[in-house]
Amino acid sequence: MTTTVDLTHSPADEEFRAEARAWLRAHVPPGPLPSLETAEGFAAHRAWEAELAADRWSVVSWPEEYGGRAAGLMRWLVFEEEYWAAGAPGRVGQNGVSLLAPTLFEHGTPEQRARVLPPMATGEVVWAQAWSEPGAGSDLASLASRAVRTDGGWLLTGQKTWSSRAAFADRAFGLFRSEPHLPKPHQGLTYLMFDLRAPGVTVRPIGRLDGKPAFAELFLDEVFVPDEDVIGEPGRGWRIAMSTAGNERGLTLRSPGRFLAAADRLRDLWQARGEPESAAARVADAVVGARAYQLFTYAAAARFLDGESLGPESSLNKVFWSELDLALHETALDLLGAEGELADTPWSEGYVFSLAGPIYAGTNEIQRDIIAERLLGLPKGRR
């Protein structure tokens, strides 16, 4: 028997780590940027993306022709560890980079990739997602916004909501019903990209819990979208949107590096507060949780690189990181005592953000249903 299980990165990956670390040390702003969910902060984060992109650090896993470094999954994980350990800013382009870009790589045309990806990489165009509707949340396939055929394109009409980043973003992507006569709700949906400043679009920002406009409602009234902005075949949007959901995206939505860095800072905070015994268990659990998430991801990445499809496993992942993130931030606020209620601190900003984790990207209830049915083989029941 030979042991081939290995947790050591290759020398080439370690070299890459050193290069990333050196660049980040020289470029990461000394203090936190203003909140991403304000106009001022959005602009500052956009400028940071441009700075990253200038040295090809904004989308390391993309091919070089689109501004990336063709870093494989392992190297991307290494980059993320360094990025968050360096205390670098949150990523304003996350929606586009982690949701739209993988879809374009799989289902887009070369023309779409050449047109859409480079300005996404630099932060010049920031993307918002337009999935949910007032009547379609967890039951996303019941969405009612329409795409009606017109000369050279489509006319979008309807209402989207909870559209993250849409208050300040430039463009959006989402699903629209193009063949309303079909019997099943997930049939006849089309995946489209559209301009948030196009005629017929009204963006109404929504204040999240702390009042910051982190998301928005979108009112669409016969918004023209040219054919070149349809992704994949019209009517096949559901399959296209879901095909990336279970695969690499399940791994790349939230990287372990983010939680390793947060758990480290939590431990620092606990030490600075005199290591109160009452919080020791929760701090330790956050440290252990971050390590578990890192190792789980390494194992999933190894299977993915072996050609396995991860599928419903990404539901385990989603529940775990979102609950870890929330528990970690709750512990930090408790350690801060009365100061914990102050808004606009890095910890309280992270806390408000983490509160949404169990809700977006498929609520944790939906994820548990997927785990029960598709991983445990339990019978379907009422939701």
Added chain:
Amino acid sequence: MRFLLDTEQRDFADALRGLLTAADTPAVVRDWSRGEHEGGRALWGRIGEAGVFGLAVPEEYGGMGRRPVELAVAFTELGRYAVPGPLAETVAAAVLLDDGEDLAKRFLPGIASGETVATVAFEQHGYGFALDGDAADVRLAATPEGLRLSPGAGAVRRSLDPARRLTPLFPVGELISTEPPWAEALAWARLATAAQALGLGLALLDRTVAYVKQRTQFGVPVGSFQAVRHRLADVKIALEFARPLVFGAAVTMTPSDVAAAKLSACAAAYAGARAALQLHGAIGYTAEYDLSLWLTKARALRGAWGAPEECRRVVLERR
């Protein structure tokens, strides 16, 4: 970087599952609980022949060389079948007795082959009890002077897990080592216990999933109720995130990783036990139903070789 068990390691697990399925472990466990060790000793011998204990013993003393990853693979299966006996203790003994000289020659070949059952009373083990001292051939007692070969065990104290027979060891007898590798032995026993707990939790989940699929109430399987489904989903999540901690700890063997693995695997197994009991209902609360063999062990393993707070303390130590 390739954090994935290879084919040989998976085949090893499959072979052990075959061996243990054929062994009718519930009957062996019940006999062991009554102090009837014959069936358990026979099973121990077969596990030894399969090379399990040899994974903690260097090749020159009849082992496979120390292989923590394969040990974790094997102990996951031992846990899955609720195999009784001082399993982690024998692993700890193999490490404590490996002086590369006389002690190793004297004891390790027997441990590797499965002929020798060993136990140890260790400060971290708590209360100064050794597991199954009445069944063991070699009883190691940690004393202020060092490691002693204890001549006998005291009266058996009952554990919450009837298959774990706790025995005080007399802290006398031949002083065989003044500076044994305590920390290393602790890490190996802790890893073995973590893997055992992982297997235990996986078995509890499997059994409970099977039960809620066939048990019907209100005309439908109880497994179709969302309260039941979500509870089992949570157990699945806990186990699937404990698993990489266990194998990651086996790769690095750092005190922090090993403690994290022990903490998480035992917590996941215990969550599995609580869910299993609740979802089986009253039948799960009976000693007669075999589920009890797994349920009670999930509680006992939490405290063995590092209770949760001890593991958390190690995790929080800055390296």
